[in-house]
Amino acid sequence: MILAAGGTAQGKLRYILEKYSLSADDVSDFSLENSWDFSRKIFYNFDKYVRFCAENNENPLDILDRISDKIIITCETGCGLVPIEASERYIRELNGRVNCILAEKSENVIRICCGIGIFIK
Template sequence: MDFIIGGAYQGKLDYAKKQFGVTDEQIFTCSETDGIRFGARCIHRLEEFTLWSVRNGKDATEIFKGHESEWRGSVLICCDIFCGVVPMGADMRTWREMTGRLCAYLSGEAESVTRLFCGLPQRLA
């Protein structure tokens, strides 16, 4: 699994396509309403999946651990939403923390971790 992280609009998906040969058809984009679908070559917007998890009373990292064999070969992409000010709403606070924990877990499991900054890749691990 290769893990790509970075701020909003920094070029994470473009990098996944360029670096790992991901095609549009291979991308699953998570959403707050529908969650995630494991097995896709590239899973994009994991932060939307964590928000779905919060809304549905689930723990995103535990869900990932339960589907390990399905994402081992994937490119996973998440926005680093956990760098800003602590949000006022309880759900948003849980979302921020759950995303941070999931990213820390995935970084530990990844073959490569890359942060995108202004479209430029920075290899973290």
């Protein structure tokens, strides 16, 4: 597994597509509910999947065994303002914890900022 993380609009998807010579056909966009394709190589907007799981009382880590060969692209949500609503704080914390577990299990972890990837693992 490869984990690519960074802030919003930092060029994460473009970087991954170029770095690994992949195309839009390889991407499953998790911001689009009911269109998740687990056969694709890239899981984009994985933080939206974590949100969906939190809102539906599901564990986002239940799919770990199905994603070991994937590239996970997620947004780092813990670097901005702290949400006022408790439910939003919970989702923010859950996303951070899931990212930590994914990073631990990943072969490579890439921090992407301004379209530049920095391998941190």
